[in-house]
Amino acid sequence: MKKITKVHKPKENKYIFTEGINYFETGKTSIWGTGDKDTLELLRKIKIHGKCLNLAAGDGRYNLNLLKKTNFVLASDIDEGALSKLLHNTPKKYKKKLDTKAFDITKKFPFESGQFDSIFCTGTLHLFPKKVLQQIVF
Numbered sequence: 620m621k622k623i624t625k626v627h628k629p630k631e632n633k634y635i636f637t638e639g640i641n642y643f644e645t646g647k648t649s650i651w652g653t654g655d656k657d658t659l660e661l662l663r664k665i666k667i668h669g670k671c672l673n674l675a676a677g678d679g680r681y682n683l684n685l686l687k688k689t690n691f692v693l694a695s696d697i698d699e700g701a702l703s704k705l706l707h708n709t710p711k712k713y714k715k716k717l718d719t720k721a722f723d724i725t726k727k728f729p730f731e732s733g734q735f736d737s738i739f740c741t742g743t744l745h746l747f748p749k750k751v752l753q754q755i756v757f
C-alpha cells in the first residue's frame with residue numbers, strides 16, 4: 620500500500636486544523652505522544668464492543684487500543700497523510716478489522732445513521748467554536 624506523504628495545509632477560517640506536515644517524516648510514534656495517562660487508563664477499563672468510529676484519529680495515537688477492544692475500527696481524519704501513517708503502523712493482525720476514511724467533520728458525515736456502536740474522539744472537538752461543535756455533534 621502506497622504511503623501518502625502529501626501535506627494537508629490548514630485553513631483555520633474553514634475549520635480545517637491540520638498540522639501541514641508530511642507524517643512519514645515524524646517517526647513511528649504519534650506526533651501527539653504515546654497517550655494521556657487518564658485516557659489510556661479509561662481505554663483499559665472501559666467495555667467497548669462492535670464497530671467504533673475513531674473521529675479525527677490523527678496518526679493513530681489511541682487507534683491500536685481501540686482495535687484491541689472492538690470488532691472493527693473506522694479511523695477517520697481530514698488528513699489522508701495522517702491516516703496513511705496510522706494504517707502503515709498498525710500491526711498486520713489488526714489490519715483486517717481496520718478501515719480509514721478521510722472526511723471533514725464539519726460537513727455531513729459520509730455514513731448511514733446507526734452504523735457505529737461507539738464514537739471515540741480526543742484532542743480535537745475543543746478546536747471548534749460552539750456553533751460548529753453543535754453541527755458536528757447533532
Ligand SMILES: C[S@@+](CC[C@H](N)C(=O)[O-])C[C@H]1O[C@@H](n2cnc3c(N)ncnc32)[C@H](O)[C@@H]1O
Nearest residue numbers: 634635636675676677680697698723724741742
Ligand atoms: C490534535 S489532533 C488529535 C488527533 C487524535 N485524535 C489524537 O488524540 O491523537 C487533531 C486532528 O483533527 C484533524 N482535523 C482538523 N480539522 C479537521 C476537520 N475539519 N475534519 C476532520 N479532521 C480534522 C487533524 O488533521 C488532526 O489529526
